[in-house]
Amino acid sequence: MSQNTGNTESDRTAASSQKTESAPSPSAPDTAPEPLITVDVWTDVVCPWCYIGESRLHDAIAAEGLEGQVHLRAHSFELDPTSPTDTVRDNADHLVEAKGLTLAKVREMEAQIQEMATELGREYVTERPIANTRGVHRVMQAISAEHGEDAATDFFLDLQRGYFTGTANPFDADAVTARAGGAGLTEEVARAAFAGRSHDDEVETDVRNAVQMGARGVPFFLFNDKYTAPGALPLDAFRQALRQIADEARAERAQS
């Protein structure tokens, strides 16, 4: 993986190309420099602030000229483990009934986030399905176990973007299985994970790690295993953080 807070098909193509080109050939020494910055993000597929935060992070990376220097890794965090596992509902109806919000309040919140997404040049659909996300997290963990964290991150963040743009349903077993297949997972393994027969421990470990670092919600960011930041930071804050952490990393490398 890497990546992705990106947002266009051409970006995806570019990312794929980079990956292919950067793969070491059998005879070539691995001279690819390590990224300056690692960003771990705890996220859930249905989390609108995660979508906004990851988009801002992506834009900040580009604005700071740090393309290719930031390694992004997604980690599991269940936003609402109590969400139903056996039914898929309309998100607004769920928030009204489960959280006691008025429909007007839900629509107001959604409109605000949609406006922010629009300002970032991202689509954001306000009518979305909602259900328990544990299955998707298990599939991401299965991909990580078999094909690495980068493939897992790509799978998860692509699915999240698809959810918020109305092009993917993370609660549809067939759709998730097909996407997992694109990440290299066999249908059998993907369906087993989605259905709950594997990888619960890894999901819970991810959540526990975040909580131990102070996470009380998502998104939750960790920069270079040193600095934590809860929430979708403003673009300028992401830029300042990346700039200073990159400077710090360069200084450390110069000393070593």
Added chain:
Amino acid sequence: MSEASGRGTTSSSAAADGPAPSTTEPQATAPVASLASLLGGEFENGAACAADGTCD
């Protein structure tokens, strides 16, 4: 929109070498500091969805 990815980021060398085990997680027990300690000034946390599922 359809999305994409990867612009601005890169794969780790570990990924290039093959699948990374899930144990390559960040060190949860390692000492960490708030980003505020680095940025100082007027740093404020960003908006987030709480663990109870609310995102207001």
